Amino acid sequence: MLTVSGVTKSFAGVHALRGVDFTLEPGSVHALVGENGAGKSTFIKVLTGVHAADAGEVRFLGDPVAFSRPADAQDAGISTIYQEINLVPLLTVAQNIYLGREPRRFGLVDTRALNRQAAELVQRLGIEVDVRAELGSLGLGVQQMVALARAVSIDARVVIMDEPTSSLEVREVETLFGVARTLAASGVGLVFVSHRLDELWALCDTVTVLRDGRAVHTGPMADLERVKLVALMLGREVSDVRAEGTTDFGASHAQGDAPLLSVSGVDVPNRLRGVGLTARPGEVVGLGGLLGSGRSETLKAIYGDLTTTAADVEVGGTKVKAGSVSRSLRAGIALLSEDRKAEGIVPDMSVRDNIALAVLPKMARGGMVSDARIDALVDTFMRRLQIKASSPRQKVRELSGGNQQKVLIARWLATEPRVFLLDEPTRGIDVGAKREVQGLIDELADQGLAVVLVSSEMDELVEGSDRVVVLHDGAVSGELDGDRLTSAELLRVLAGGIPDEHPTGPPPGPGTGANAVGTHPTTPGGDHRG
Amino acid sequence: GETDAPAAAASSGDGGAQTTKSASAPAGEGCTLEKYGLEAIDLKGAKVGFSQSEPDTAAFRAAETQSIKDEAAKIGVGELLVTNANAQLTKQISDIQDLLNQGAQALIVAPVNSDGLDPALAAAKAKGVPVLTIDRKVTNTACSDYLAFIGSDFEEQGKRAADAMATATGGPAKVAILLGSSGNNVTDLRTSGFVDQVEAEYPELEIVAQQTGDFERAKGQSVAEQLLQSNPDINAIYAENDEMGLGAVQAVLSAGKQPGTDVKIVSIDGTRNAVQALVDGQYNGVIESNPRFGPLAFSTLQDFMDGKEIPEDIIIEDDEYTPDNAEAELANAF
Amino acid sequence: MAEHTATAAGTAPAPPPAAPPGEAATTSRRRPDGEWFRRNGVYLGLVALVLVNLAITPNFASTGSLRLQMVQVAPIIVVSLGMAMVIGTGGIDLSVGAVMAMTAAVIPLYIGYGTLGAIAVGLIAGVLSGALAGSVVARIGVQPIIATLAIMVGLRGLANIVGGQIKSIRDPGFRELGSGDLFGVPWVVLVAIVVAVLVWVLMSRTTFGRQLMAIGGNARASQLAGLPVKRVLTTVYVLSGLLAALAGVLLVGRNQASDPATLGRLVELTAITAVVVGGTPLTGGQVRVLGTVAGALLMQLITYTLVAQDITNSVAQMVQAVIVVLAVYAQVGTRKRRRSRA
Amino acid sequence: MSTIETTPQAAGTDATARRLKFVQRVQRQGALAVLVLLCLVASFQFDSFATGPNIRSIGLQASFLAVIALGMTFVIFTGGIDLSVGSVFALGGVLAAWAAQEYGTLAAIVVPLVVCGAIGLVQGLVIAYGKLAPFIVTLAGLLFARGLLLFISDEGATVNKVPADSGFRNLAQGSLLGIPYPIWIVVVFFGLGALVLHRTSFGPTVLAIGGQEDAADLMGLPVARTKVITYTASGLLAGFAGVLIASYTSSGVAIIGVGTELQAISAVVLGGTLLAGGAGTIFGTLVGVLLLQVIANVINQVGSLNSNWQDLVSGGILLAVVVLQRYLAGTVRR
Numbered sequence A: 001m002l003t004v005s006g007v008t009k010s011f012a013g014v015h016a017l018r019g020v021d022f023t024l025e026p027g028s029v030h031a032l033v034g035e036n037g038a039g040k041s042t043f044i045k046v047l048t049g050v051h052a053a054d055a056g057e058v059r060f061l062g063d064p065v066a067f068s069r070p071a072d073a074q075d076a077g078i079s080t081i082y083q084e085i086n087l088v089p090l091l092t093v094a095q096n097i098y099l100g101r102e103p104r105r106f107g108l109v110d111t112r113a114l115n116r117q118a119a120e121l122v123q124r125l126g127i128e129v130d131v132r133a134e135l136g137s138l139g140l141g142v143q144q145m146v147a148l149a150r151a152v153s154i155d156a157r158v159v160i161m162d163e164p165t166s167s168l169e170v171r172e173v174e175t176l177f178g179v180a181r182t183l184a185a186s187g188v189g190l191v192f193v194s195h196r197l198d199e200l201w202a203l204c205d206t207v208t209v210l211r212d213g214r215a216v217h218t219g220p221m222a223d224l225e226r227v228k229l230v231a232l233m234l235g236r237e238v239s240d241v242r243a244e245g246t247t248d249f250g251a252s253h254a255q256g257d258a259p260l261l262s263v264s265g266v267d268v269p270n271r272l273r274g275v276g277l278t279a280r281p282g283e284v285v286g287l288g289g290l291l292g293s294g295r296s297e298t299l300k301a302i303y304g305d306l307t308t309t310a311a312d313v314e315v316g317g318t319k320v321k322a323g324s325v326s327r328s329l330r331a332g333i334a335l336l337s338e339d340r341k342a343e344g345i346v347p348d349m350s351v352r353d354n355i356a357l358a359v360l361p362k363m364a365r366g367g368m369v370s371d372a373r374i375d376a377l378v379d380t381f382m383r384r385l386q387i388k389a390s391s392p393r394q395k396v397r398e399l400s401g402g403n404q405q406k407v408l409i410a411r412w413l414a415t416e417p418r419v420f421l422l423d424e425p426t427r428g429i430d431v432g433a434k435r436e437v438q439g440l441i442d443e444l445a446d447q448g449l450a451v452v453l454v455s456s457e458m459d460e461l462v463e464g465s466d467r468v469v470v471l472h473d474g475a476v477s478g479e480l481d482g483d484r485l486t487s488a489e490l491l492r493v494l495a496g497g498i499p500d501e502h503p504t505g506p507p508p509g510p511g512t513g514a515n516a517v518g519t520h521p522t523t524p525g526g527d528h529r530g
Numbered sequence B: 001g002e003t004d005a006p007a008a009a010a011s012s013g014d015g016g017a018q019t020t021k022s023a024s025a026p027a028g029e030g031c032t033l034e035k036y037g038l039e040a041i042d043l044k045g046a047k048v049g050f051s052q053s054e055p056d057t058a059a060f061r062a063a064e065t066q067s068i069k070d071e072a073a074k075i076g077v078g079e080l081l082v083t084n085a086n087a088q089l090t091k092q093i094s095d096i097q098d099l100l101n102q103g104a105q106a107l108i109v110a111p112v113n114s115d116g117l118d119p120a121l122a123a124a125k126a127k128g129v130p131v132l133t134i135d136r137k138v139t140n141t142a143c144s145d146y147l148a149f150i151g152s153d154f155e156e157q158g159k160r161a162a163d164a165m166a167t168a169t170g171g172p173a174k175v176a177i178l179l180g181s182s183g184n185n186v187t188d189l190r191t192s193g194f195v196d197q198v199e200a201e202y203p204e205l206e207i208v209a210q211q212t213g214d215f216e217r218a219k220g221q222s223v224a225e226q227l228l229q230s231n232p233d234i235n236a237i238y239a240e241n242d243e244m245g246l247g248a249v250q251a252v253l254s255a256g257k258q259p260g261t262d263v264k265i266v267s268i269d270g271t272r273n274a275v276q277a278l279v280d281g282q283y284n285g286v287i288e289s290n291p292r293f294g295p296l297a298f299s300t301l302q303d304f305m306d307g308k309e310i311p312e313d314i315i316i317e318d319d320e321y322t323p324d325n326a327e328a329e330l331a332n333a334f
Numbered sequence C: 001m002a003e004h005t006a007t008a009a010g011t012a013p014a015p016p017p018a019a020p021p022g023e024a025a026t027t028s029r030r031r032p033d034g035e036w037f038r039r040n041g042v043y044l045g046l047v048a049l050v051l052v053n054l055a056i057t058p059n060f061a062s063t064g065s066l067r068l069q070m071v072q073v074a075p076i077i078v079v080s081l082g083m084a085m086v087i088g089t090g091g092i093d094l095s096v097g098a099v100m101a102m103t104a105a106v107i108p109l110y111i112g113y114g115t116l117g118a119i120a121v122g123l124i125a126g127v128l129s130g131a132l133a134g135s136v137v138a139r140i141g142v143q144p145i146i147a148t149l150a151i152m153v154g155l156r157g158l159a160n161i162v163g164g165q166i167k168s169i170r171d172p173g174f175r176e177l178g179s180g181d182l183f184g185v186p187w188v189v190l191v192a193i194v195v196a197v198l199v200w201v202l203m204s205r206t207t208f209g210r211q212l213m214a215i216g217g218n219a220r221a222s223q224l225a226g227l228p229v230k231r232v233l234t235t236v237y238v239l240s241g242l243l244a245a246l247a248g249v250l251l252v253g254r255n256q257a258s259d260p261a262t263l264g265r266l267v268e269l270t271a272i273t274a275v276v277v278g279g280t281p282l283t284g285g286q287v288r289v290l291g292t293v294a295g296a297l298l299m300q301l302i303t304y305t306l307v308a309q310d311i312t313n314s315v316a317q318m319v320q321a322v323i324v325v326l327a328v329y330a331q332v333g334t335r336k337r338r339r340s341r342a
Numbered sequence D: 001m002s003t004i005e006t007t008p009q010a011a012g013t014d015a016t017a018r019r020l021k022f023v024q025r026v027q028r029q030g031a032l033a034v035l036v037l038l039c040l041v042a043s044f045q046f047d048s049f050a051t052g053p054n055i056r057s058i059g060l061q062a063s064f065l066a067v068i069a070l071g072m073t074f075v076i077f078t079g080g081i082d083l084s085v086g087s088v089f090a091l092g093g094v095l096a097a098w099a100a101q102e103y104g105t106l107a108a109i110v111v112p113l114v115v116c117g118a119i120g121l122v123q124g125l126v127i128a129y130g131k132l133a134p135f136i137v138t139l140a141g142l143l144f145a146r147g148l149l150l151f152i153s154d155e156g157a158t159v160n161k162v163p164a165d166s167g168f169r170n171l172a173q174g175s176l177l178g179i180p181y182p183i184w185i186v187v188v189f190f191g192l193g194a195l196v197l198h199r200t201s202f203g204p205t206v207l208a209i210g211g212q213e214d215a216a217d218l219m220g221l222p223v224a225r226t227k228v229i230t231y232t233a234s235g236l237l238a239g240f241a242g243v244l245i246a247s248y249t250s251s252g253v254a255i256i257g258v259g260t261e262l263q264a265i266s267a268v269v270l271g272g273t274l275l276a277g278g279a280g281t282i283f284g285t286l287v288g289v290l291l292l293q294v295i296a297n298v299i300n301q302v303g304s305l306n307s308n309w310q311d312l313v314s315g316g317i318l319l320a321v322v323v324l325q326r327y328l329a330g331t332v333r334r
């Protein structure tokens, strides 16, 4: 139903797409995979009229189309979830879902009907959220699901999802898959982008692999071995891919004795209740929890970005004054925030300046910045993290999602932290990069850093951490280490099950996730404020 | 009016009392209490409102306000309410309504604009409060919408400026005009007066440029500088108020020429600084526009209350400062 | 030269280092595309206008003419540079005109302390007003436009109260400042040049400049990166106030008079226009120092041309409006094709 | 114009969503509270404040700005700004008076709306499709409209009066149930405004564009069209305010509307709307307008407070109010 031939697109100096062919069958779920910067998002944006293709033809339902605005694509029946969530934070969930297509009564928007329909929809999709709540107040996960709801609400012939699962955890991913399957069953064609490879086999029937803007392989999903896929993406030989595992975490790390980071009694009004954790030098402490459980909050509180009513944070035995980012930084704490767009990159600044941002004073003599020093620093990190950009002076907004993430990691490594707080560090980055990052985490730990790792990816958490502290509803509900640190056990605790030596804990049952979603005061929106 | 024309301290007491030029109303044609349909009130102890049009930072306005206040005190007005419209017509309308709401029994108004005060005047009429307009005439009907008008003849001022200019140049000259702010009828009248007179009487004067200086000294200076630069043979400047004239003096100086000799300068107002410049020989003529309306305004009101006939237009006699009389008359400048 | 203007894209005069990793590092040199116009549109406009004047304006090609343009534009350049920095943070400063008035108001009162004394007091007035604006914006978080608008109204009133009516300044020091020169270069022009150079260095070479643009680009991210957001913001408004005051001083010198009532009226709009025409986006994150200077010159030339041609006020205003739009369009026009990015 | 403090979106789910609503209410009430306070103080302080006529004139005076501010509110919702309204307002007035004089009442309403609407339309097109900064485009619009206005009234020299018998005068001078028509009009317009904002898809679209233009675009919303409509509407409303003022003053005055755009912006912001766009209320704008008018009125009640003090005070109050709003909002911020 959707056939693309020879589509080419290049931006000032960057060839994002070089003659891509692509065919989408009705009722099929078509995986679109590739390294960061391979051209997936660009391809999607060309399809949906965000970018105009330099060359090539797009046929939809047989006849050639060239959408000039996303609106056109939408009207034609192609609905899209773009990579970065694109909804309006200040409007309610319901408004976001039906924006532009509100139910009318006597020509006027029927608010009651609007909320009712929205409520029904999210209910049907199994999303637990108050449709009258402002979107901006919800978590990335929730927002992502709302985006899905919107995409579905437009009864489209084609639904495109660019990394819809990157900010979801297990429970929601399942919901999303459910929705996708129903759609496919009803004859809708889906395009699905994800860096979580397992999801591809779980959901997709066909796969197209992009590499450096070329479609290097198209075929049935099932026939494709995982290693083969990875090899295709990275453009390497199957053999040497097989040599390496899937995640790149070493076994366990050399661990110091005295805790380098010790946090206790972190209270944030109706967010966190007496959260505490410790991390020894060289230790990677995982932070588990359902969405909304307060992982990000915990990190932000430690980092001094959230004003806490009580908090005791010590680095290397010396207390860090709470509520001050700069002090935390000076104490050697770094936080890689989960919200790349809002809290990470300065989009119109160069890769170079983004990397140097946090260390500008160090790069300067008497207030005068030394470009030589910066270039040296930037160069090292761009090589070390394999950041793909046309030049250090390319604007970060022009980088692919994954590369933007690497730029941010570079920014923080440049501050030479002793304690590194990572919130979803591998969100939206490709297998190759992911391995690099995971390897990096190990490496950092080996260098004696204390790392706190938040990840919604089970195995990343399990394999990456020496110890996992589980949060529930803003309080520590359990801790796993040693041989009890397994996916199964973790799942049990997440679901609300009580690990043996932790008699306290939230009531079990499916309700919990919901109520976490439903009742948690949260922030990304709020985070935009001083 | 000749707004934004500030000068040295605004004292109104000394010298330059207004004298009327044409005030005689043919019997029966003037405005009386009956015609206006009012009861006489005793100004002594009465609440009188004065609505000033533009900020007192302008010397003319300062002197005007001051003279009203002084006179009010002198004749023992009960309370003088003063508002300032900051050159905004809408504000003056509400100012006047506020004055009425506060119980003003008679109003002296310096209109922001000749047109558009209708609602305010109507309100006054409804309340049976006489309105005397000063320094700018409104286009409404005298003795019905308002009592009468006291002020200068701006067109005449323009004409006299032309005469003064001709005397100053005493022969052929290229003249540049620094206009007041656009949309202001004082500007229009002082321009037409000057231009018509030149066309009628002084063919040897050639008007080569007309650019607005917004009645401001700084703007006058920079525009004059630009004119002198792009048109070096300009040797006479007519400024529609003293401030722009004084700006022109600076401009001529910075163009490396002698104001008053190389470039003749004539302007209207009679502020102290301008007359001083005249004394210093940097200036060639100042047509006065007398701001001291207090005495005449209140005496007119008094006459009206006494049942006398008040003519529609009470045009005042404006002096003229020449290089010869400047020194002697300096004290009269405001 | 445009290359040398500071932008968030961190332009250093040195060419970018050797090809970085990633094969994407192919062609990144600028062809005359939208970006190129964005950088150079204002200079083209300037050149065009100069040519026009050479053609139609009598003795335009004279040192006298050059001198006049420079002398008249100098104060505008000074204000505009302050404005450019504020706009770089994504803010705006409507109070600059009132600050100039305030400076003019205090100078006559302190002229007794000698020229420099009076100037110092005038500048302090500017700094104080800037500090007020800065703290209201940065620490209390009031939106810049409304905060500075309030200050603009109030401060103008205060200036009039303090300064009263226009006063002629007979002080020789100010006369020298206003009309004197050094090696044939008028003092006012020298001051403007020095300020421009300093601001350029500040924006392109210092930590402060980088931080300023980062904050303009993404305040939240800058804050998480540990940048002293509030301090930088406050400082920017203080600088804007200081430069506005300096412009006020220059004008008092030029006019040999202090007129709080009218000095700097509407100058904020001229300055903003100069900045935007100069290619600095109002959204912040970038400061084009040279562009701003060029923008101010462009505005100056426009008015001069219209006066020199003795165009009536009404027509002049309409023409000016059209030219401004065209000038800005020249820069952004070609950028249209670049669609909004997700 | 972003500050670090942008929109008050701190909050999470129900509890905090409610808190957020509270924040916004407080921000709006910030102005309302001050307004009420001011009125109370004034009515105790000045016996002429809480009188029918005074309140009536406050409402009437406020109505013109209110109409303009309504358009400004929507423009600011889209994250834009419209500096041209002051000039367009004046232009509308002059056109209305002229048309009333030449062709009668209907023309007096239609002609200005057509011209002013066209100006708004052009600005909208340039902003939406030319992708130029609204600030600069409408700044040019400010110059252009004023120039055009001076041009058609040849530099403001010719003034058009609305014929005394013309029914057009009634539009602003007539009243229903003792309440002047303009006030009714404002009530109706703001009602419609609220309806459009909350009960049409145009409303959320406008907010969406202000909040996240890219997102709005990717969501397939008609970004450009919505912007064009918004600026056209702003032009139309400013023009209509002009029509009202012409009817009110029975004449077309060239000098009005200077600085009105800033008043309108202050009113909108005082009303708790964020200049960043994306959030705000129609009702708040109304409060903001009233606040400004009452401040002016109270200053007049204080009596002979000269114009400079008026500026100082209103500037001070404006600052106080916005700071107060921040603090009120701040207390609820985390």
Ligand SMILES: Nc1ncnc2c1ncn2[C@@H]1O[C@H](COP(=O)(O)OP(=O)(O)OP(=O)(O)O)[C@@H](O)[C@H]1O
Residues within 6 Å of the ligand: A011, A012, A014, A015, A016, A034, A035, A036, A037, A038, A039, A040, A041, A042, A043, A083, A388, A389, A397, A398, A399, A400, A401, A402, A403, A428, A429, A430, C024, C341
């Ligand atoms: N607006 C733009 N301007 C310039 N270059 C761009 C722009 N958008 C994308 N690119 C470049 O095009 C290439 C493909 O980017 P794209 O976002 O499509 O990658 P991707 O496959 O989506 O990666 P990811 O998995 O990280 O999202 C990258 O090299 C990127 O730098």
Ligand SMILES: Nc1ncnc2c1ncn2[C@@H]1O[C@H](COP(=O)(O)OP(=O)(O)OP(=O)(O)O)[C@@H](O)[C@H]1O
Residues within 6 Å of the ligand: A137, A138, A139, A140, A141, A142, A167, A289, A290, A291, A292, A293, A294, A295, A296, A297, A298, A338, A456, A516, A517, A518, A519, A520, A521, A522, A523, A524, D012, D013
């Ligand atoms: N259910 C929810 N309701 C409201 N806000 C939420 C919810 N879940 C997450 N958030 C917001 O998203 C961010 C991350 O959520 P939080 O820190 O509460 O839990 P988390 O485990 O970090 O969730 P995530 O997996 O999204 O990071 C926080 O800023 C929080 O405000």
Ligand SMILES: [Mg+2]
Residues within 6 Å of the ligand: A040, A041, A042, A083, A162, A400, A401
């Ligand atoms: Mg992508």
Ligand SMILES: [Mg+2]
Residues within 6 Å of the ligand: A295, A296, A297, A338, A423, A454
């Ligand atoms: Mg999180």
